[in-house]
Structure formats: C-alpha cells, structure tokens
Amino acid sequence: MTSHQSTQTMKPATAAKKLGVYLEATPTEFQEGVVSRTELNALQTDPPEWLLELRRTGPHPRPVVAAKLGVSIAGLARGGVTEALTTEQIEALKKDLPEWLVKERATQAEVRKEAVRIKEKKAEQAEQARQPRS
Known part of the structure; x- marks a missing residue:
C-alpha cells in the first residue's frame, strides 16, 4: 500500500491571518482561491510586491x-x-x-x-x- 498525502490547503481568511494582512485589501485572486501550505510558505519567505505594500502601508x-x-x-x-x-x-x-x-x-x-x-x-x-x- 502506498501512502497518498493530500495537499493541505486553507481558506484565504486563514492565510491572510497567518500573513498578518487584512483580507479585504488582498488581490481578488487571493481572496477567491485557496492557499496551500506550500504557497503560504512561499508568500512568507519571498513576499510579492502586493504583500510587502500591504504590510508597509x-x-x-x-x-x-x-x-x-x-x-x-x-x-x-x-x-x-x-x-x-x-x-x-x-x-x-x-x-x-x-x-x-x-x-x-x-x-x-x-x-x-x-x-x-x-x-x-x-x-x-x-x-x-x-x-x-x-
């Protein structure tokens, strides 16, 4: 039997909370999608410009x-x-x-x-x- 590990995902609200940003100010594609643990880690380690700007202002x-x-x-x-x-x-x-x-x-x-x-x-x-x- 092989172990099949599913990708852990979270709602945009949870991801926004973990990133310390206001969900309503994030881009539409972020608000309407789901965020995987891998994507969240990538956002934390190499934040895109929109995330940097939100954290700044x-x-x-x-x-x-x-x-x-x-x-x-x-x-x-x-x-x-x-x-x-x-x-x-x-x-x-x-x-x-x-x-x-x-x-x-x-x-x-x-x-x-x-x-x-x-x-x-x-x-x-x-x-x-x-x-x-x-």
Missing part, C-alpha cells in the same frame, strides 16, 4: 493595529476603532494620543505587569515544590 487587521498601538483588541473596540487602519492612520493616532489610547496603553501595561507577577509566583511555587521538606 495597510490597511492592517485589528490584531496588527492593536500591536502597533500597544493596546489590546478589546482596547481598540473600547476606543471606537472597529475597522482596519492604514499605517498613516495609526501614526496619526500615536501622534495625537487621544485619551482612550493613553488609558488603554496604561491598562495594557498593568496587564503585562500582572502576567509577569503571576509567572514569577508560579515559578517560585514550582521551585518550593521541588525542594525536599524537612
């Missing part, structure tokens, strides 16, 4: 916008940002620094600080559990 999907602004996706929603933004729009927000952005960045900093505290506490507890009791 956007519009960017919300996870990318959130990362560039230093906030969570929920923080974007609380700030009223529900659509994809271009790099230019993101830079304008960074420059203008609206009140919601300052607040959400502070919230995100607290969340990160708490995550570090919890991680350190768990490491300390694990270390104590490894030590022999007398």
Whole structure:
C-alpha cells in the first residue's frame, strides 16, 4: 500500500491571518482561491510586491493595529476603532494620543505587569515544590 498525502490547503481568511494582512485589501485572486501550505510558505519567505505594500502601508487587521498601538483588541473596540487602519492612520493616532489610547496603553501595561507577577509566583511555587521538606 502506498501512502497518498493530500495537499493541505486553507481558506484565504486563514492565510491572510497567518500573513498578518487584512483580507479585504488582498488581490481578488487571493481572496477567491485557496492557499496551500506550500504557497503560504512561499508568500512568507519571498513576499510579492502586493504583500510587502500591504504590510508597509495597510490597511492592517485589528490584531496588527492593536500591536502597533500597544493596546489590546478589546482596547481598540473600547476606543471606537472597529475597522482596519492604514499605517498613516495609526501614526496619526500615536501622534495625537487621544485619551482612550493613553488609558488603554496604561491598562495594557498593568496587564503585562500582572502576567509577569503571576509567572514569577508560579515559578517560585514550582521551585518550593521541588525542594525536599524537612
């Protein structure tokens, strides 16, 4: 018996997410086709001009916008940002620094600080559990 391995494919939305781009801004042929694992790897290692341009100028999907602004996706929603933004729009927000952005960045900093505290506490507890009791 010979093993027949099928080509693994994904929907364009999944591929766009893995590439970190906004699906609606990709070329029509990308949006309407399927993407194989091989094609995705090729796009990642040797991106075509359209992909480079999208990554450079956007519009960017919300996870990318959130990362560039230093906030969570929920923080974007609380700030009223529900659509994809271009790099230019993101830079304008960074420059203008609206009140919601300052607040959400502070919230995100607290969340990160708490995550570090919890991680350190768990490491300390694990270390104590490894030590022999007398």
